[in-house]
Amino acid sequence: MDTQSQTPSIRRNTIINGDCLKVMPELPSRSVHFILTDPPYLINYKSRDGRKVPNDNNETWLKPAFIQMYRVLKQNSFCISFYGYRHADKFIDAYRSAGFRIIGHFTFPKRYTSSKGFIRAQHECAHLLAKGSPQQPDYTIGDVIDWTYSCNKLHPTQKPVSVLQPLIDTFCPPDGLVLDPFAGSGSTLLAARMLGRSYLGIELDPGYHATAAKRLEIIA
Numbered sequence: 001m002d003t004q005s006q007t008p009s010i011r012r013n014t015i016i017n018g019d020c021l022k023v024m025p026e027l028p029s030r031s032v033h034f035i036l037t038d039p040p041y042l043i044n045y046k047s048r049d050g051r052k053v054p055n056d057n058n059e060t061w062l063k064p065a066f067i068q069m070y071r072v073l074k075q076n077s078f079c080i081s082f083y084g085y086r087h088a089d090k091f092i093d094a095y096r097s098a099g100f101r102i103i104g105h106f107t108f109p110k111r112y113t114s115s116k117g118f119i120r121a122q123h124e125c126a127h128l129l130a131k132g133s134p135q136q137p138d139y140t141i142g143d144v145i146d147w148t149y150s151c152n153k154l155h156p157t158q159k160p161v162s163v164l165q166p167l168i169d170t171f172c173p174p175d176g177l178v179l180d181p182f183a184g185s186g187s188t189l190l191a192a193r194m195l196g197r198s199y200l201g202i203e204l205d206p207g208y209h210a211t212a213a214k215r216l217e218i219i220a
Contacts, residue, residue, distance in 0.1 A: 012177055015189060015201035015216065017209040020181035021061055023202045024068035032072050032200065033176030034079070036167055036188045038159055039065065041084025047156035054204045059090055065181060066098040072179065076132040078171040080106070082159070083127060095129055104128030108147040108163060123147070124159075128171075137170045154185035154211050164191040172197055186212025 010031045016023055040056035055061055066081075073079060079100060083091040095102060108124040115121040124147060148160040168191055172178055176197055180188040183201030185208055192199040193216065203209040 010177075010200070012198035012200065013193070014199075015183055015186060015203060015209060015212050017204075017206055018202060019204050020202040021064050021068070024065075024072055024181060027072045029071050030074045031177070032179040033074055033077055034168065034172035034197075035069050035073055035179045035181070036080045036164060036172075036192075037069075037180045037182050038082040038157065038184065038188070039182045041157075042087045042090065043084055045156065047152065049156075051156040053157060059087070062090060063094045063097055066094045066100065069179075069181065070098040070100060070131055073131050076134045077130075078134055079129040079131065080126050080167055080171065081129065082124060085125060091127070095127065100129040100131060102127055103130045105143060106167075107144050109144065110147045110149070112149060139170065141166055141170050150187075154215065155187075155208055158185055159187045161187050161191045161194070164188055165195060168192050168195055168197060183212055184208050186215050189216060 010028055040053045042056065042059050042062070044057040046052050069079060081091070081095075092102065104127070106126045106128065108126075110122045110124070113120040113122055145163055145166065148162045150158040150160040152158045164187060168178060172192070174196065178188065178192040178197050178199045180199070181202045183189060183203040186201060189199040189201045189212065201212060203212060
């Protein structure tokens with residue numbers, strides 16, 4: 001597995017340490033089969049132990065990132081993006097500006113409270129996006145998927161692999177390549193690998209990149 005910060009190509013089963021706004025333009029158009037990603041929510045999040053997410057305090061990257069995601073995704077294919085409800089309008093504008101259509105919405109209920117404000121935060125959410133007119137999957141999954149607590153040991157917003165697997169299994173072809181341009185600790189990449197799909201990850205933060213690379217080598 002290649003984990004070095006080099007000029008990227010469309011190599012499979014690798015994670016690149018770099019800025020996705022610089023990496024994705026070097027990838028061929030229509031070269032990935034499915035995108036599953038968890039970008040910053042634009043809320044300047046800080047975990048209880050002080051960890052942060054790069055670029056979570058600005059939106060300058062949002063539209064350019066989805067423009068590139070649309071370009072590198074094959075025609076008639078799917079993209080799933082987690083998002084923060086506080087800035088849902090900005091995410092929806094970015095999707096549509098890039099050319100994506102919103103064709104579904106997922107809710108992931110939690111059995112615990114992740115934060116408290118005017119209400120207790122007890123769910124995550126994601127949009128199902130389409131480029132072109134993809135065929136309906138052979139098996140249609142529900143839009144409510146139970147959440148499993150990841151403990152956030154490897155990343156402050158770590159997504160559980162068990163939640164990501166049915167999304168990949170449903171919306172990526174068996175021999176497909178899964179792209180995650182905000183790879184974090186590599187949960188999407190690990191889920192893809194466990195399902196026999198190829199993967200390509202991009203992560204800006206060197207520490208999270210190293211964590212993801214080590215995590216993937218464990219089952220190599």
